[in-house]
Amino acid sequence: MNWLWSTYGSLPFELQVTIESLIKIIAILVPLLLCVAFMTYAERKIIGYIQVRVGPNRVGPKGWFQPFADVLKLLFKEIVIPSNANRFLFLSAPILSLAPALAAWAVIPFTDTLVLANLDAGLLYILALTSLGVYGVIVAGWASNSKYAFLGAMRSAAQIVAYEIAMGFALVGLLMAAGSLNLVQIVTAQTGGIHQWYLWPLFPLFLVYFISGVAETNRAPFDVAEGESEIVAGFHVEYSGVTFAVFFMAEYANMVLIATLAVIMFLGGWHAPFEFAPFTWIPPIFWLLGKVALMLFVFLWLRATFPRYRYDQIMRLGWKVFIPVTLVWITVIGVFRFLTPFGFIFQ
Amino acid sequence: MTFSFLDFAFYAFAAVLIFAALMVVTVRNPVKAALFLVLAFFSAACIWITLEAEFLAIVLVLVYVGAVMVLFLFVVMMLDINLVQMREGFGKYLPVGGFVALLLVAELIIILNAKVFSPDSMPRPAGQPADYSNTQKLGEILYTQYAYPFEIAAIILLVAIVAAISLTLRRRPQTRYQKPAKQISARKEDRLRVVSMKSEKPDPDAAGAGTE
Numbered sequence A: 001m002n003w004l005w006s007t008y009g010s011l012p013f014e015l016q017v018t019i020e021s022l023i024k025i026i027a028i029l030v031p032l033l034l035c036v037a038f039m040t041y042a043e044r045k046i047i048g049y050i051q052v053r054v055g056p057n058r059v060g061p062k063g064w065f066q067p068f069a070d071v072l073k074l075l076f077k078e079i080v081i082p083s084n085a086n087r088f089l090f091l092s093a094p095i096l097s098l099a100p101a102l103a104a105w106a107v108i109p110f111t112d113t114l115v116l117a118n119l120d121a122g123l124l125y126i127l128a129l130t131s132l133g134v135y136g137v138i139v140a141g142w143a144s145n146s147k148y149a150f151l152g153a154m155r156s157a158a159q160i161v162a163y164e165i166a167m168g169f170a171l172v173g174l175l176m177a178a179g180s181l182n183l184v185q186i187v188t189a190q191t192g193g194i195h196q197w198y199l200w201p202l203f204p205l206f207l208v209y210f211i212s213g214v215a216e217t218n219r220a221p222f223d224v225a226e227g228e229s230e231i232v233a234g235f236h237v238e239y240s241g242v243t244f245a246v247f248f249m250a251e252y253a254n255m256v257l258i259a260t261l262a263v264i265m266f267l268g269g270w271h272a273p274f275e276f277a278p279f280t281w282i283p284p285i286f287w288l289l290g291k292v293a294l295m296l297f298v299f300l301w302l303r304a305t306f307p308r309y310r311y312d313q314i315m316r317l318g319w320k321v322f323i324p325v326t327l328v329w330i331t332v333i334g335v336f337r338f339l340t341p342f343g344f345i346f347q
Numbered sequence B: 001m002t003f004s005f006l007d008f009a010f011y012a013f014a015a016v017l018i019f020a021a022l023m024v025v026t027v028r029n030p031v032k033a034a035l036f037l038v039l040a041f042f043s044a045a046c047i048w049i050t051l052e053a054e055f056l057a058i059v060l061v062l063v064y065v066g067a068v069m070v071l072f073l074f075v076v077m078m079l080d081i082n083l084v085q086m087r088e089g090f091g092k093y094l095p096v097g098g099f100v101a102l103l104l105v106a107e108l109i110i111i112l113n114a115k116v117f118s119p120d121s122m123p124r125p126a127g128q129p130a131d132y133s134n135t136q137k138l139g140e141i142l143y144t145q146y147a148y149p150f151e152i153a154a155i156i157l158l159v160a161i162v163a164a165i166s167l168t169l170r171r172r173p174q175t176r177y178q179k180p181a182k183q184i185s186a187r188k189e190d191r192l193r194v195v196s197m198k199s200e201k202p203d204p205d206a207a208g209a210g211t212e
Helices: A002-010 A013-050 A066-076 A087-107 A122-130 A134-143 A147-178 A183-188 A203-216 A241-266 A284-305 A311-339 B005-026 B030-050 B054-078 B083-087 B090-113 B134-143 B147-168 B180-185
Strands: none
Touching: A013 A066, A013 A087, A013 A241, A013 A284, A066 A241, A087 A122, A087 A134, A087 A241, A122 A147, A122 A183, A122 A241, A122 B054, A134 A147, A134 A241, A134 B030, A134 B054, A147 A183, A147 A203, A147 A241, A147 A311, A147 B054, A183 A241, A203 A241, A203 A284, A203 A311, A241 A284, B005 B030, B030 B054, B054 B134, B134 B147
16 A cells, blocks of 8 residues: 555656546546436336336345446447448537536535536536537437437427527526536525525426426427427437447436436535435535435336427427516626625525 | 657647548548548547637537537538539639649738747746636636627627528428317316216116126
């Protein structure tokens, strides 16, 4: 052990930073990918119970090993590349959709000290990276040389452009309230118990953000990009084996990301809802994880409850409902900040 | 002068940027050209980050890569571009196009050779302390010193949006639109009438009590 430390100390500083960052990245990504794996199990179980079924219960005790069975199955399947498909773009599309979903985790604070990169413009970074995920879908749809895939990609592009704006405006309202783009500072501004969370003053923005998040991850009831009853499986209809698995992982990693962001920005992050005894016994990170689990449950609940939106209804909701709502609420926040510059609601 | 990591990063990103920019104009497939343009924007954003202009860099990615290029791709993918047809008359336009290109290059050489653009007159900006917020500083300047130009630009953009929409909006009176307000306000009583009436056949259960 000692010689390991001494060799580490003798390395140049840049290399030390790189190694340290790599270890931190692994420490974030491994639990995240495990979470993604068991999210698929949770989804099938929870939707099963909501629909009065049992869900997967064969592999391992109560079906707990089902994710591993799925992963093995997908790994050993053949990757079929359609004829006349653009081979390079076809194979890079899944990576294009997974990479932003993972890279966004660099600025997520788990507690006030547990964060990989405490970026000053963290919120902007998140917004920029979540807007990149659409390239995976578009490139997949185009490179597959399939009409169904192409239709799915077009739907997804139009949907994401619409909801991106509403999401951006919701975050503008948040940064007006918090006065910072730094995610750690946004959570610190919500210290003091459940009544300090931005959920209350920014409730319309919370709803807009979360619903836009569901739409951006292409989850039901906004899953027109997949739309299995209309366009088979949409943008990933031609993908099989590992390439399909990567798309799947990207979708679930995005879900976990949106849930975590909603918790950090509106539900007080790692803060306990009440600042007294039984609640403060639980370490902050478990509060964060518990809230994220709750938000993820809402994702699954939505999927089990609502039928898919029709395409024109999605567009109407995005452009004609969410954007006006966010604009009005940004004005309300501005007026409040102007009238009460030193406290009252936002400090 | 030593070759620091920042220099290495600059040359790497600049090489990718120039390669991508060249590919945008030379590659045959318009979709691939658009994707190379995305790569070019991204490399430019990376270079800006090495200059500590993180706000501009992230906004470049957010606006150009995340929104503008998505719309671009959206349009380009749906175009059916016939390259043979497009290359017709290439020779005819070559002298004019070449002349314009040469003119542009000459102008660039003249202006970039001037003293104000020489590397000596534009030294690398001094590094800022870690708690320096690029975003905050930009916002402060934009909303105090440049408030009027900023607002005027915003109004012009708004007018442009309204103009673009009014130019392309076609009202089609025969199309039947959904009216969500009307749908929501519809009540059961408006559409449904419950009529109580006797069954026309005699009830078998009531008549021949359980013969089976």
